[in-house]
Amino acid sequence: MKRNMSKNMGILGAVLLGLIIILAVAGPALVPYNPTEQSGLPLQAPGGQHLLGTNDMGQDIMAELVEGARISLTIGIVSAFIATLIGTVLGLISGYGLGWLDALIMRVVDVSMTLPFLPLMIVVGVYMGPSLFTQIAVITLVMWAGKAREIRSQVLSLRSRGPVLAARSMGAGHLYVLRKHVFPSVVPLMIPQFVRAVNTSIMLESSLSFLGLGDPLSKSWGSILFYANARSAFLTDAWLWWVLPPGLCIVVTVLAFSFIGYWLEERVSPRLRAYTGAFSKLASGRFGKTKKPNPIAVRQPDGASAEVLRVEGLSVQFPQPAGTVRAVEAVSFTLRRGEVLGIVGESGSGKTTIAAAVMQLLKPPAEISGSICFDGKNLAQLSPVEMNELRGSRIALIPQAAMNALNPVMTIKSQLAEAMVSHRSIGKAEVLQRVSEVLGQVGLDPKWGDAYPHELSGGMKQRVVIAMALINGPDLIIADEPTTGLDVLVQTEIIKLLDDLQQRLGLAMIFISHDLPVVLRLADRILIMKQGEMVDEVTAEALTASTVHPYTRRLMDSIPRLRAKKAASVSSLTEAEAGGGSYVRI
């Protein structure tokens, strides 16, 4: 939808630019007058021999516009090209090169970015004499530094990326890395940079000429305006044909380049491409499958009063051009107070989508069906305000990789306080007391409240995230992969902490992970998800004793065991044994 719009803008820009180029190229053939010669009476109105009339010296305005288009486009394109080229070369050298070279180039960039443009123009103009060349030189001088800085920051980030590291580990030299990996990544950025630079330089040239700082003898659009203004075009009707046309030309050209730039930027934006790429991958895997009824009978709760969450027939679909992606299909479960439900599945199985659906965080185009009842209330029927009140206070989500998303410029204490104050108005003393209380609960000394996230280790940050979820005393906590990315020692600590908190506070918890052993350690019941469907629902004991469902068995089998206690029963895996490594299968 948005893409189409930007494409249309691109087409419109190309058409407008095409008109200006036709004016510049074919103009002299179409207009029979020389813009510097008197060809008619002064201030002749449009019509007849002079399509757009004449100025006070009897020069044909149309001929002036043609000349102006040539000058504006030449200055715009040439100075943008030189500025982008210099900027790219210096940006590459500076971003990739040695320390002192980078420092030197960047200081030069800093200096030239602080140059006052107008005085510079006057000084250089006086020194070099006004000419097309002077204007190009000055405009380039003003623009290259910004380009160099932008390209440099791109190169800096590319330098430590995977493909560059991989090539270097294969023994690639700097020239190879620059040529094959850095430069191709920078080129797509240069094109929109160049288009924007054309725009800027046309604007600069016009404003300079209008102020009388350009070449007084040239007939650029800006200088037409300068003369029109200086020779009182506004006192008569002459402004209609003397001022409006060059003004419109400037507007149309700048708009044309802006539209094209916008479209190009949209096209080369890597994030946008990654976005569509991810979805096409999903779509190719799974669209068009028929919806099957949930094969697992819904468990009826014995005591409905203790029921915290009931999800029935939850389906989530994402309509895509290639077909509908079914992210979650007919999933049902209930969760009672003090119970831990594990949701296990591989990537793309819909685990996180379930969490987002329960939190009511899915936005259109997602299509959600089925019901989600929290504490007897159907969440889909709550108003956004009511849902906001529940979210974060009675239902808390620990999102994936939340520990890396702590605000780096806020202390732990103020981030925790913020999570609390956003839900109710209470006194400062009370907030601080609660903050230290929760920090204590997650096993952190309250003195860490004054620390910033970068001062904490991964495990401590994860504790802070858990504290944030606890601070409003929720009934239900949804933890999405809370141990992923942590090493074994820290994982164990976090699991112990969650286990302890859950029992002490009697929380209901949904624990989402791709790591079956971790879930087994905590959960009472486990849902096994595969490609959006719930393929199995088992208790932890049943799972370890005897696994029935083939997919669940496969998941169990893929866990490497530390103690090879059942090594004797390995039978199916003759191939792997020969090499000295063997995987234990149950």
Next chain:
Amino acid sequence: MSEFDRQQSELGDTDLLQVRNVDKTYPSGAGSGKGKVLDGISFDIRSNETVGLVGVSGAGKSTVGRILAGLEQPDGGSIRFEGHEVLALKGRQKKLALMPLQMIFQDPYESLSPRMTIEQLVSEPLVIQKVDGKDKQARRERVREALAEVSLSPDKYMSRYPHELSGGERQRVGLARAFICRPRLIVADEPTSMLDPSLRLELLELMNGLRRRHGTSYLFITHDIALTRHFCDRMLVLDQGSIVESGSTEQVIDRPEHPFTQRLIQALLELNRF
């Protein structure tokens, strides 16, 4: 005899890689004072041997891998690979000497350039090393061979781009581009940690198969001791920049001597108790 090579005499094989007293200090930032990343690391890897390098995050595991792959220079020490003193070599000589040492990266999504086809990606080491420079056909043949080695059908995959592949397939491409150099040693930095559990074992089995056919050695960097048990012959335990324990995997896992190793194993047993 130092602790780390208490078994060396039994195996007696020629050493493929000898690392001696390697130090690395990062300029300490933000006043944390933890500048020293590696403190006199020494270990050996023999041919046709898989060695696990185990430690928690921040122990310096990845730094060891990066130094071996030539991505970082150590402050001191010596690294001998196939008899060459690697740190003393420069330029073209270093390139040639290190060609049989390849690396597999942790993140299969990050390490493959999105602009290159699988064929270009797999042949990249040949391009860099200028192998078969003129002979496009020979190069293509090698790519086909390497892809077949990692069980990716060459016809199906050669002209594809990384974003069309799953994480497991991308990691195989990573393995294929390491393998096209006919390596004697592959440094694998957490190659399975971004993969789903079922794909993890698949990749390890694949790596084992390559070892069986070609006698390649691996340095397998991981935080998961349980994986080393089923994949590695020997194990090095790294804690805060020092190797605190080493030995055969069974020996270390069943009878850990250093308190840190004991803690690590205890934690894992606790996590997987069922």
